Amino acid sequence: MPERWTxxxxxxxxxxxxxKDVKSDILAxxxxxxxxxxxxxxxxxxxxxxxxxxxxxxxxxxxxxxEDGIIERRRKAGTRVRMTxxxxxxxxxxxxxxxxxxxxxxxxxxxxxxxxAPSPDWLRARLQLSGTxxxxxxVCMHYADGYPYQYEDRWINLDALxxxxxxxxSELGPNEWLLSETPFSDAEISFSAALADQGLTDFLExxxxxxxxxxxRSTWLAGQAVTYVRMxxxxxxxxxxxx
Amino acid sequence: MPERWTxxxxxxxxxxxxxKDVKSDILAxxxxxxxxxxxxxxxxxxxxxxxxxxxxxxxxxxxxxxEDGIIERRRKAGTRVRMTxxxxxxxxxxxxxxxxxxxxxxxxxxxxxxxxAPSPDWLRARLQLSGTxxxxxxVCMHYADGYPYQYEDRWINLDALxxxxxxxxSELGPNEWLLSETPFSDAEISFSAALADQGLTDFLExxxxxxxxxxxRSTWLAGQAVTYVRMxxxxxxxxxxxx
DNA sequence: GAGTGGTCTAGACCACGTT
DNA sequence: ACGTGGTCTAGACCACTCT
Numbered sequence: 001m002p003e004r005w006t007x008x009x010x011x012x013x014x015x016x017x018x019x020k021d022v023k024s025d026i027l028a029x030x031x032x033x034x035x036x037x038x039x040x041x042x043x044x045x046x047x048x049x050x051x052x053x054x055x056x057x058x059x060x061x062x063x064x065x066x067e068d069g070i071i072e073r074r075r076k077a078g079t080r081v082r083m084t085x086x087x088x089x090x091x092x093x094x095x096x097x098x099x100x101x102x103x104x105x106x107x108x109x110x111x112x113x114x115x116x117a118p119s120p121d122w123l124r125a126r127l128q129l130s131g132t133x134x135x136x137x138x139v140c141m142h143y144a145d146g147y148p149y150q151y152e153d154r155w156i157n158l159d160a161l162x163x164x165x166x167x168x169x170s171e172l173g174p175n176e177w178l179l180s181e182t183p184f185s186d187a188e189i190s191f192s193a194a195l196a197d198q199g200l201t202d203f204l205e206x207x208x209x210x211x212x213x214x215x216x217r218s219t220w221l222a223g224q225a226v227t228y229v230r231m232x233x234x235x236x237x238x239x240x241x242x243x
Numbered sequence: 244m245p246e247r248w249t250x251x252x253x254x255x256x257x258x259x260x261x262x263k264d265v266k267s268d269i270l271a272x273x274x275x276x277x278x279x280x281x282x283x284x285x286x287x288x289x290x291x292x293x294x295x296x297x298x299x300x301x302x303x304x305x306x307x308x309x310e311d312g313i314i315e316r317r318r319k320a321g322t323r324v325r326m327t328x329x330x331x332x333x334x335x336x337x338x339x340x341x342x343x344x345x346x347x348x349x350x351x352x353x354x355x356x357x358x359x360a361p362s363p364d365w366l367r368a369r370l371q372l373s374g375t376x377x378x379x380x381x382v383c384m385h386y387a388d389g390y391p392y393q394y395e396d397r398w399i400n401l402d403a404l405x406x407x408x409x410x411x412x413s414e415l416g417p418n419e420w421l422l423s424e425t426p427f428s429d430a431e432i433s434f435s436a437a438l439a440d441q442g443l444t445d446f447l448e449x450x451x452x453x454x455x456x457x458x459x460r461s462t463w464l465a466g467q468a469v470t471y472v473r474m475x476x477x478x479x480x481x482x483x484x485x486x
Numbered sequence: 487g488a489g490t491g492g493t494c495t496a497g498a499c500c501a502c503g504t505t
Numbered sequence: 506a507c508g509t510g511g512t513c514t515a516g517a518c519c520a521c522t523c524t
Contacts, residue, residue: 018512030379031465037423043490054514059491075491075521084422088335089432095327179327180280189332190483193436193454211436211454223273261493286509297495303512319509392496 017051022061025051030070030081040069041079070185072158087199089243093189096142096150098174104143111170112139112203123155127218136165140156141147141203147234148204154229158200159227178227185221193215200232212234260294265304268294273313273324283323284314284415332486336432339385339418348387354413355382355446359401366398370461370468377401379408381417382448392476397472404469419468421462428464434482435459443475453478465485 017025026047029035041047043063048055063078065071069088100107119127119135140152154174156164167177195209203242204212213233219226261266269290272278284290287305309315312331316322317353343350353412353469362370362378370373397417410420439453447455455478462469 016513045490056493056514056515057513059493062491073491074523076367076523077487077521078490079322084338085496089430091332091334093332121511137404186485187332188483188485190481191456192479192481193456195454197450208450209438211438213434213436224428238433238435242429242431259494288509297497299496299512300494302512303493305510316510317504318503318511319507321509 003013017053019057019060020053022058023064035081037083039081084139089241091241100144100207106107109147109173110141112141114138129225138169140173148233150198151203151232156227157225160224185219187217187219189217204234206235213237258275258295262300262303265294265301267306278324280324280326282324318450332484334484342389351386353384357382370471372468381412383416392477394443394446394475399470400468403467425464428462430460430462432460448478449478456480
């Protein structure tokens with residue numbers, strides 16, 4: 001019984017390879033260096049024969065490896081091990097309430113200010129707004145066990161969400177409300193470091209000049225700008241993920 | 244000719260739906276609010292009938308929607324529209340050289356220092372190293388058009404990569420070398436904001452107390468710690484993505 | 487032109503989890 | 506027990522792109 005594909009749990013038995021078997025076996029070959037970056041991988045029909053499964057099974061394994069950035073596929077040219085692995089990190093952006101409660105801390109929300117005004121120029125530019133539109137400007141604080149956790153500076157396009165004009169955000173945070181209003185959207189998110197200015201220090205209970213991890217997010221729904229938010233985190237905040 | 248699934252490019256023709264048709268049509272229903280968060284979505288067999296395609300085609304569409312965090316699937320319980328969309332952002336972590344050259348800037352690398360020493364305690368803890376191991380400590384600078392772009396503080400586990408002991412990193416940066424040595428790995432990455440200290444200001448040509456966007460990454464290969472790196476970026480640096 | 491991946495089918499069996 | 510999604514098959518046709 002020829003076994004060209006070593007080390008998978010079913011080797012030595014009569015079991016057929018699943019797409020996960022194929023995927024992890026090929027991944028192992030690449031990790032071990034049997035197949036080096038740039039190398040041509042056998043085509044799907046040959047691999048199907050090797051693993052004793054249908055071509056569709058191999059196809060799924062290879063498709064996922066390609067999605068993971070491990071290999072590169074092109075019709076006719078075949079499949080190659082990527083020269084430099086595409087390193088991509090995926091962050092889950094949780095609802096703040098859930099993030100804080102996951103830390104076994106008590107979540108508290110507080111509305112600092114709320115006002116309606118014509119959109120300032122910098123916001124029009126950032127959200128690609130055309131003409132004059134009224135926006136709702138909200139400032140909110142989020143606390144974990146009573147300690148400041150995040151300062152939220154949010155602007156909502158009232159043309160896109162007129163129902164926000166009469167909403168009362170003193171109890172429900174705009175983030176959770178927006179999630180219930182807009183089930184899906186495109187977004188641009190960016191991370192940076194900023195200094196705590198006088199306005200921030202009062203709310204985050206930190207010193208002027210402390211470094212503040214900042215997340216900005218702009219959101220569109222069906223091509224129309226919905227909201228821009230700048231979230232400033234307490235000193236020492238980290239955002240972590242594995243990949 | 245019944246058309247239960249409105250608005251896809253092939254509607255009104257005799258064409259059969261592809262998995263992309265099914266995916267985008269279902270997504271449209273969710274965006275429009277036809278199917279609200281929490282709603283039960285028809286099962287795969289019914290959808291296959293509706294769209295006039297095989298169940299496998301519907302399955303692929305639904306599987307991808309689940310991967311994208313739009314819906315939630317459970318055997319027997321069926322498929323539901325997610326209550327709160329899982330917001331996840333995917334960042335591409337490019338090779339620094341490519342990132343800088345994509346900005347039409349000239350990339351330059353410089354080795355600041357290189358020394359071999361026993362692993363300090365904090366590093367052993369962070370990388371879960373057992374016992375005493377020698378590590379290679381490198382400090383490097385990366386420039387774009389001659390301006391400081393990133394300060395790299397890297398530690399390499401010489402037990403995992405003994406060949407690094409004799410490498411000359413004065414020309415080739417450790418990042419690019421590691422990528423060619425380890426085609427695949429697990430990693431933990433985290434973002435935070437820090438203050439420029441005296442050591443950083445000289446290299447980044449900034450002032451003491453400037454906010455510095457910091458990325459840290461720890462890497463493992465087959466369960467063994469390979470490297471830890473802290474990358475400090477020039478003031479004003481942003482990391483952006485869409486999702 | 488020809489080889490490769492991309493997709494679809496109609497059917498089948500299985501794993502899981504709700505009932 | 507039974508309904509749902511998860512996966513596999515053997516075959517087919519198509520789309521891309523390299524030579």
